[in-house]
Amino acid sequence: MGSPSMSVSDSKVMATDRAAVNTVDRSLPAQLRLQAARAASAVIDGGRSSNDAFDAVLSAQSLSGRDQAMVKEIALGVIRWYWTLAEIVQRLLQTKLRNKDRDIFFLLMTGVYQLKFMHIPAHAAVDSTVQACESAGKPWAKRLVNGVLRNYVRRAADIESQLDSDAALSAHPDWIRARLVAAWPSAWKQIIDANNARPPMCLRVNLGRISRDEYLARLCKAGIVAANDPQVATGLIVERPVAVDALPGFSKGLVSVQDTAAQLVVPALDLRPGQRVLDACAAPGGKTAHIVESQPALAEVVAVDVDSDRVGRLRATLARLRLDAHCIAADASRPDTWWDGVYFDRVLIDAPCSGTGVIRRHPDIKHNRRPEDVEALCEVQARLLDGVWPLLAPGGKLMYVTCSVFPEENQHQISAFMQRHPDAVVAPLPMQAGVDCGVGRQTLPGIDAMDGFFFSMLKRGDNRAAQVK
């Protein structure tokens, strides 16, 4: 109420201000829930990548870094746990929602995700999600959402004990789960659990610019807790992930974000001064940059990628790190279109793949990949291997890498390649991590505390003389 000396209109203004403050206080959390629900829906129903979905929903708002992080946390949570959350919500709803109210279904999933997985007080999670119905232009749904979420708070254990489908229990689509069970009969449960966990933030220190200990001290000074990664000499693991801009010297190229498994690739290449190196599937440049950082005296690094937009990202990565490589936008499997005829001492094929080893980092893979994609990717991988193999100098080494855990993209792919190329010999890999697959090694999420990667090193067994076209 206004003070006695206030005019009627003053007190009305005050009341309006108070209402505005209340609206702002409650509408921002509601907006964040609505944007999270929209981003999740764009991935799950719209088939978009999570990066595209976040670009679309976040570019329309001016949110602080903290609020953007909240939108991403909730949206990625719904994307990651969709099959579980959808079944919980369906069991709580007494009637099936109409298709045109699918946005309310997504809001309900954001509500259950907050209650089940986030440390948000129940009343705040419920209230902000209920208010989000208003922001969505569907005030009629407030009562429904309130009732469903309060019912979940009361009966969570009971509802969850009723979940019985494989999809709801594993939060994976049936086809991925079935392939994991078939490929990894004793490890699939750990892989599934790791796929559903939030991934660690791993850094690769640019040792040409700063030592790992010095960079760790810089992080500590910036209030970021991290520790040395025992598996790689370049690696640090950050305790609580931060935005890359918060990393000291990120824009100046002191550090990159890269999983431990990805950091195992370049040391295995055994790079020597004067060598010519081909990175055949290079964008966005994580491994190209690592190659140049780790052996600055190479004769040349040629970095090829078929996607010209991604070649732009590759160039940006190199520019940020102040590194140089010869970047080419071309189909690496068609060397007649781009190769200058000079053999390479080392070739890296970091092949396009199903990405089933990095689901914890990209949960949209669970939604956007289809079984038929795997077959198509296997064909591309075989074409790349066959197309690039003749470019290897005598005694040279070709490393084939994927971030897949499916054998058909990995050991089966390499075994088939060796049938077609009797001059290929499997060379040892200087790493302990992962499982020995005969023609390579496989790290598995949940078993090595790193992403799921496959590595194979092949050497030419013939005496062909190096030549220049």
Ligand SMILES: C[S@@+](CC[C@H](N)C(=O)[O-])C[C@H]1O[C@@H](n2cnc3c(N)ncnc32)[C@H](O)[C@@H]1O
């Ligand atoms: C796994 S990603 C590479 C990641 C990269 N090596 C890194 O560390 O940042 C696979 C890449 O292969 C590229 N690619 C797919 N088919 C290709 C082809 N035929 N020739 C060259 N690049 C190809 C894709 O555009 C994609 O950028």
